[in-house]
């Protein structure tokens with residue numbers, strides 16, 4: 176397998192999951208400003224939308240969409256229960272949280288807060304929406320260590336996206352349980368390994 180990623184982008188979640196299941200995989204870093212790979216070739220030839228993550232399987236097929244890739248990677252090692260068996264309440268809870276992170280967090284942050292040309296009024300509306308979502312997460316995480324009970328791929332995804340608050344100067348002090356949750360996820364060896372591999376920690 177080969178993971179196309181950009182440091183600290185949403186692809187970090189898939190990177191973490193690959194480490195969690197002990198998968199054998201290569202990585203290729205993508206420069207998202209130029210959509211080029213390290214050898215100067217165009218990433219758009221591989222991923223026409225220009226987005227990371229992209230996972231190339233050993234059969235050569237290429238797949239995208241973080242939430243789908245996280246489900247696939249979790250299924251590579253069912254014994255770790257990072258998603259749960261199909262048809263179970265655990266599976267439903269994890270996929271529910273994956274969809275929530277994708278649509279209510281990831282695609283609220285991105286692209287609005289990353290693009291300099293975003294109007295101030297849009298920025299304010301986005302930050303208000305995120306504040307509502309963070310408050311909801313904070314209330315939940317006051318009673319449970321992870322989103323769906325035990326640790327799951329939804330936590331790798333939520334950790335990756337909520338951590339962008341740091342880069343964007345959104346304080347998490349009003350959300351102590353959410354902050355404690357990020358620290359819990361960050362302490363996992365797989366998270367540390369993926370962050371080191373992306374050059375985020377030395």
Ligand SMILES: N[C@@H](CCC(=O)N[C@@H](CS)C(=O)NCC(=O)O)C(=O)O
Pocket residue numbers: 184185186207224225226227228239240241242277285
């Ligand atoms: N729908 C995609 C969106 C992925 C996405 O937004 N990736 C961002 C990085 S977090 C990206 O590659 N942006 C580059 C660009 O907009 O050209 C998914 O959920 O995986």
